[in-house]
Amino acid sequence: MNKSHQPIRQFASDNYSGICPEAWDYLLEANSGDAPAYGNDQWTQRTADRFRELFETDCEVFFVFNGTAANSLSLAALCQSYHSVICHETAHIETDECGGPEFASNGSKLLLAKGEQGKLDPPEVERLITRRSDIHYPKPKVISITQATELGTVYTLNDLRGLRKLAKQYGLKMHMDGARFANAVATLDQTPAQMTWQAGIDVLCLGGTKNGMAIGEAILFFDQELAADFAWRCKQAGQLASKMRFIAAPWLGLLETGAWLRNARHANDMAAYLEQRLQEVAGLQPMFPRQANSVFLELPPPVIQALQAKGWQFYTFIGVGGVRLMCSWNTPQEAVDQLISDLQRALTRTQAAGQD
Ligand SMILES: *Cc1c(COP(=O)(O)O)cnc(C)c1O
Numbered sequence: 001m002n003k004s005h006q007p008i009r010q011f012a013s014d015n016y017s018g019i020c021p022e023a024w025d026y027l028l029e030a031n032s033g034d035a036p037a038y039g040n041d042q043w044t045q046r047t048a049d050r051f052r053e054l055f056e057t058d059c060e061v062f063f064v065f066n067g068t069a070a071n072s073l074s075l076a077a078l079c080q081s082y083h084s085v086i087c088h089e090t091a092h093i094e095t096d097e098c099g100g101p102e103f104a105s106n107g108s109k110l111l112l113a114k115g116e117q118g119k120l121d122p123p124e125v126e127r128l129i130t131r132r133s134d135i136h137y138p139k140p141k142v143i144s145i146t147q148a149t150e151l152g153t154v155y156t157l158n159d160l161r162g163l164r165k166l167a168k169q170y171g172l173k174m175h176m177d178g179a180r181f182a183n184a185v186a187t188l189d190q191t192p193a194q195m196t197w198q199a200g201i202d203v204l205c206l207g208g209t210k211n212g213m214a215i216g217e218a219i220l221f222f223d224q225e226l227a228a229d230f231a232w233r234c235k236q237a238g239q240l241a242s243k244m245r246f247i248a249a250p251w252l253g254l255l256e257t258g259a260w261l262r263n264a265r266h267a268n269d270m271a272a273y274l275e276q277r278l279q280e281v282a283g284l285q286p287m288f289p290r291q292a293n294s295v296f297l298e299l300p301p302p303v304i305q306a307l308q309a310k311g312w313q314f315y316t317f318i319g320v321g322g323v324r325l326m327c328s329w330n331t332p333q334e335a336v337d338q339l340i341s342d343l344q345r346a347l348t349r350t351q352a353a354g355q356d
Contacts, residue, residue, distance in 0.1 A: 008311070008313060009310070009311045009312050009313065009335065009338070009339075010312065010313040010314065011274075011312070011313070011314045011324075011325035011326055011327065011331075011335075011339065012313045012314050012315055012326065013210075013315065013326050013328075014180070014210040014211075014267060014293065014326055014327070014328035014329070015209055015210050016313075016328070017210075017212070017328040017329060017330050017331075018330065019212065019213060019214045019250070020212030020213075020254070020259055020263055020329055020330070021259075022212070022250075022253040022254060022257045022259035023212050023213045023214070023250035023251075023253045023254055023259070024250070024253075025253055026249040026250050026252055026253030026256075027214075027246060027249055027250050027253070029249065030043050030245045030246060030248075030249035031246075035245050037242045037243065037244070038240060038241075038242055038244060039063070039240075039241075039244040039248075041244065041245045041248075042245075043244075043245035043248040043249045043252060044063070044244045044245060044248040046248075046252055047061075047248040047249070047251045047252045047255070048061035048248075050251075050252060050255045050256065051206075051218060051220060051255070054192055054255060055192050055193050055196065055197070055220065055222075056191070056192075056193040057193060057197055057222060058224070059197070059220045059221055059222050059224070060220070060221040060224050060227035060230070061218060061219070061220055061221075062218070062219040062221075062227075062230060062231065062234060063216055063217070063218055063219075063241065063244060063247045063248060063251075064216070064217055064219065064234060064239040064241075065215055065216065065217075065239055065241065065247075066209065066215070066217060067092070067177070067179045067205060067207055067209070067217050068096075068097045068098075068100045069100070069217075069234075069237060069239045070205035070206075070217040070218075070219050071092070071093050071097060071100065071101060071144075071175075071177055071205050072093075072097060072100035072101045072103065072104035072105075072237075073104055073219070073230070073233050073234060073237055073239065074175060074203045074205055074219050074221075074230075075093070075101045075104070075105060075108065075142060075144065075175055076101070076104040076105035076106075076108070076233065077203070077226055077227070077230055077233060078141060078142045078173045078175060078202070078203065078226060079105045079108040079141050079142060080105075080108070080141075081105060081106040081107040081108060082107075082108075082138055082139060083105075083108045083109075083138060083139050083140070083141035083142070084108060084109045084110065084111045084138035084139065084140050084141060084142075085101065085108060085109070085110050085111065085140075085141065085142040085143075085144050085175070086110075086111045086113055086120070086125055086128050086129065086140055086142065086143050086144065086172075087110055087111070087112065087113065087120070087143075087144040087145075087146075088112070088113055088114075088115055088118060088119065088120050088146065088149070088150075089112040089113065089114055090118050090149075090150045090151060091110075091112075091144060091146055091150065091177070092146060092150060092177055092179065093110060093144060093177065094110050094112060095150075104237065108138065108141075109138040111128045111138075111140065113125055113128055117149070117151055117153045117288050117289065118146070118149035118150050118151030118152075118153050118288065119149055119153060119155055119159060120143065120145060120163060122162040122163055122165070122166055125143060125163065125166055126166055128140065129166065129170050129172070130170075140170065140172060141172055141173060142172055142173045142174070142175050143163055143166070143167050143172050143173075143174050143175070144174075144175040144176075144177060145160070145163065145174065145175070145176050145177070145201075146176075146177040146179070147176055147177070147178055147180070147181055147184045147195070148180040148181075148183045148184040148187070148291065148292035148293075151287075151288045151294075151296060152271070152288060152290060152291060152292050152293070152294035152295065152296060152324075153288055153289060153291045153292070154183075154184045154187045154188060154291040154292055155184070156188065157188070157190060157194065157195070157199060160195070160199040160200065160201075161199070163200075164199060164200035167200060168200070173202045173203070173223075173226070174200050174201045174202050174203075175201075175202065175203050175205075176196060176201045176203070176204045176205065177205050178204050178205055178206045178207055179205070179207035179209075179210055179217075180207060180210060180211075180264075180292060180293065181195075181204065181206050181207060182207070182211050182260050182261060182263065182264035183264045183267060183268055183292040183293045184292060185261060185264065186261060186264040186265045186268050186292075187268060187291050187292055196220075196222060197222035201222060202221070202222055202223040202226060203219065203220065203221050203222065203223070203226060204219070204220045204222070205217060205218075205219055206218040206219070206220060208247075208250070208251055208254065210328065211254060211260055211263055211264060211329065212254060212259060212260075212263045212329045212330075213247075213250045213251065213254065214250065215247065216241075216247035216248075216250065216251065218251060259329075262329075263328075263329030264293070264329070266329055266330075266331070267292075267293035267327045267328050267329055267331065268292055268293050268327075270293070270327035270331040270333065270336060271290055271292065271293045271294055271295055271325075271326075271327045272290065273333065273336055274295050274325060274327065274336045274339075274340075275290045275295050277336060277337070277340045278295065278297065278340065278343075281340050281343075281344055282340070282343060282344055282347055284297055284299075287322050293326060293327045293328070294324055294325060294326045294327070295324075295325045296322045296323065296324050296325075297322055297323045297325065298322045298323075299322075299323050299343075300350055302346070302350045302353070303343070303346045303347055303350050304316065304323060306342075306345075306346035306349065306350070307339075307342055307343060307346060310342045310346075312339060312342065314326075325339075
């Protein structure tokens with residue numbers, strides 16, 4: 001095997017993973033013969049219908065290439081340029097989209113809220129909404145919620161209720177960044193409908209990439225009026241796939257076979273196992289409650305370096321610092337065991353060095 005094809009050792013991200021078999025099978029199947037372009041094909045139609053079935057409502061469905069586009073374009077559809085979007089200070093739309101939402105909306109401003117464990121805190125959100133009402137300040141229009149959050153936690157239905165109350169009271173729309181929505185569903189054991197439109201969400205950006213696809217996120221407008229002209233917005237932004245069936249078909253593979261939830265459950269289970277082993281073997285507690293597929297840890301720099309020297313890849317810059325260990329649909333249990341064993345050795349060595 002070519003050296004560049006050697007497997008890497010990683011808990012870096014769920015987008016390091018490959019394509020899951022179910023998505024791959026449907027992709028192959030969609031490749032027999034020709035089909036109409038730009039979403040006018042049977043695969044796209046079937047997949048949109050399947051989303052409406054899963055979410056138990058007649059929503060408008062769009063497909064784009066990635067999550068940054070999904071968030072940026074959907075927020076632009078909810079805002080005028082003089083509006084603002086309230087989000088958590090660690091939100092992907094703030095920290096990882098290079099100003100995409102502001103660019104797509106011609107200047108809508110993000111207002112950053114603090115909140116424990118990566119979640120928006122209703123009193124803090126209300127403070128941002130009511131802080132100013134004069135004409136010199138961008139008018140709050142949207143509350144954006146990341147589910148599961150950037151810190152691996154999950155909003156409960158009760159959490160969402162508090163935010164919905166504010167949205168209703170002040171006439172704001174609710175946007176959900178669901179890059180890891182499936183992981184949140186797996187955790188909460190609520191239906192997708194209960195967790196979105198029944199909880200007041202107007203638009204959901206639903207992640208396929210981290211759930212086992214090669215490419216392609218879905219945007220679901222539960223408030224159909226907000227989807228008016230959205231197809232033109234996608235096209236102008238270069239986000240209308242001409243061979244749309246190759247995004248739609250793998251999605252159908254995830255939905256029809258149940259792989260979307262199975263994949264998320266596996267990722268969550270591996271993170272739970274990792275958390276348990278960290279506690280048992282090394283006495284290490286996570287920085288935040290582990291509620292989805294990631295575990296955040298504080299580790300001494302020499303231990304981080306020792307793990308990296310062993311070839312382990314992970315991020316140390318997400319959220320609020322610390323090491324983020326992210327599991328995906330294909331994380332093997334042996335990888336967790338190997339990481340734990342390397343970590344234990346590194347910790348022992350660092351502690352011994354500290355005692356000299
Ligand atoms: C990965 C991710 C996205 C999408 O990122 P892209 O790289 O643009 O596909 C959006 N939101 C969150 C919270 C993410 O983790």
